[in-house]
Amino acid sequence: MKFNKKNILFIVSIIVSIICSWLFVRKIEWSLLKDALEGANYWFVIPAVILTLLVYLVRAFRWQCLLSHIKRVSVINLLSVTCIGFMANNILPARVGEVLRPFLLYKKENIKFSTSVATAIMERIFDMLGLIIFTVVVIAILPHPSTTHHNPLGPVSVNGADTIKESIIPSLKKWTEVFAAVGVFTIVSMFLIVIKPDFFKKILSKVCFFIPHKLKDKIFGFYDSFVHGLKILENKTQTVWIMALSLVIWILAGVEIYLLGFSFHIQLPLVGACLVAVCIALAIALPQAPGYIGVFHIAVLKALDIFGVQTSAAQSYAIVLWAIGIIPSTIMGFLFLWREGIAFRDVVKLEEEIAEGKLEETEGIIEDTPKM
Numbered sequence: 001m002k003f004n005k006k007n008i009l010f011i012v013s014i015i016v017s018i019i020c021s022w023l024f025v026r027k028i029e030w031s032l033l034k035d036a037l038e039g040a041n042y043w044f045v046i047p048a049v050i051l052t053l054l055v056y057l058v059r060a061f062r063w064q065c066l067l068s069h070i071k072r073v074s075v076i077n078l079l080s081v082t083c084i085g086f087m088a089n090n091i092l093p094a095r096v097g098e099v100l101r102p103f104l105l106y107k108k109e110n111i112k113f114s115t116s117v118a119t120a121i122m123e124r125i126f127d128m129l130g131l132i133i134f135t136v137v138v139i140a141i142l143p144h145p146s147t148t149h150h151n152p153l154g155p156v157s158v159n160g161a162d163t164i165k166e167s168i169i170p171s172l173k174k175w176t177e178v179f180a181a182v183g184v185f186t187i188v189s190m191f192l193i194v195i196k197p198d199f200f201k202k203i204l205s206k207v208c209f210f211i212p213h214k215l216k217d218k219i220f221g222f223y224d225s226f227v228h229g230l231k232i233l234e235n236k237t238q239t240v241w242i243m244a245l246s247l248v249i250w251i252l253a254g255v256e257i258y259l260l261g262f263s264f265h266i267q268l269p270l271v272g273a274c275l276v277a278v279c280i281a282l283a284i285a286l287p288q289a290p291g292y293i294g295v296f297h298i299a300v301l302k303a304l305d306i307f308g309v310q311t312s313a314a315q316s317y318a319i320v321l322w323a324i325g326i327i328p329s330t331i332m333g334f335l336f337l338w339r340e341g342i343a344f345r346d347v348v349k350l351e352e353e354i355a356e357g358k359l360e361e362t363e364g365i366i367e368d369t370p371k372m
Contacts, residue, residue: 010093013287021294032312044263048324051256055249056082062245066119069232073109080336081105087333088347090291090326096350114222118229130246131281132183138274139172190230197227253277264317266309279303296322
């Protein structure tokens with residue numbers, strides 16, 4: 001194995017997942033975990049799964065908005081591409097789904113690959129902005145331990161006990177200004193690039209003065225595509241709609257976590273469930289093995305620990321929540337692969353190209369690939 005950047009990142013990802021898995025498993029008391037899983041009310045899994053799938057539909061609608069100034073693409077086609085991409089992230093390394101989605105969009109809709117990538121990046125930027133706003137609001141309204149019993153959002157009740165760690169919440173509240181500042185900076189930067197694209201291109205040119213011309217041309221090409229993707233911000237109505245959909249995605253995640261809590265007699269306030277969603281989102285951004293194994297579980301365990309949830313209940317909850325997030329999206333991804341007539345080996349081949357550092361050749365590969 002060559003120790004290039006891709007392979008090193010893969011090794012680090014595996015190590016991170018192994019460490020987190022060990023931290024999660026070492027605390028398991030198997031008899032208590034078994035009792036917690038057997039005593040759960042799995043009827044609440046049904047609405048949780050529905051909400052999980054609804055998130056992908058909302059993502060498809062949002063992507064349609066991001067593409068509206070480029071081409072009108074049907075929601076079902078974007079839902080197909082989205083589910084296939086998340087399926088690939090679940091079972092293949094290198095988060096190949098992030099490249100697979102624009103790859104499939106090119107094949108289906110004949111949208112330039114670099115432009116497709118730019119819209120996919122815009123998706124992630126709006127994900128981040130939505131998460132920042134969501135986090136600021138959640139932390140701002142999170143009840144202080146001393147006022148928990150009187151908070152209109154509801155007390156934290158775990159198996160009948162009102163519990164919340166006093167030292168954590170005030171510390172979290174101190175971070176609201178940091179998150180808000182990052183969000184404002186990102187939004188302002190995006191609008192400035194839209195207003196003065198040539199000015200920032202000149203700055204980019206000066207920064208990249210030492211880079212070989214071939215690579216510099218690729219960077220400028222991507223910048224132009226990225227600016228083209230940002231043009232959606234010129235439409236204020238669409239921008240507000242995209243931002244609203246981004247917030248809906250995180251709210252649905254919080255509601256899913258809230259409802260599933262009833263399966264294990266964990267009655268968090270809705271804002272507490274939203275905080276768990278924030279912790280999961282931040283954790284799965286780290287390098288890790290496919291399927292977020294270990295990292296996801298330890299994030300849920302530590303987040304629920306803030307509210308004093310018993311370890312066995314938190315562990316069983318984390319396992320089921322992970323399964324709800326992974327299994328339905330993976331099944332949907334394979335179903336859409338079958339619908340599109342794509343062999344899974346083609347997805348694996350793309351992953352291998354990325355792992356070998358041939359991502360810069362992807363545009364050429366796509367050009368030789370017949371359209372769907």
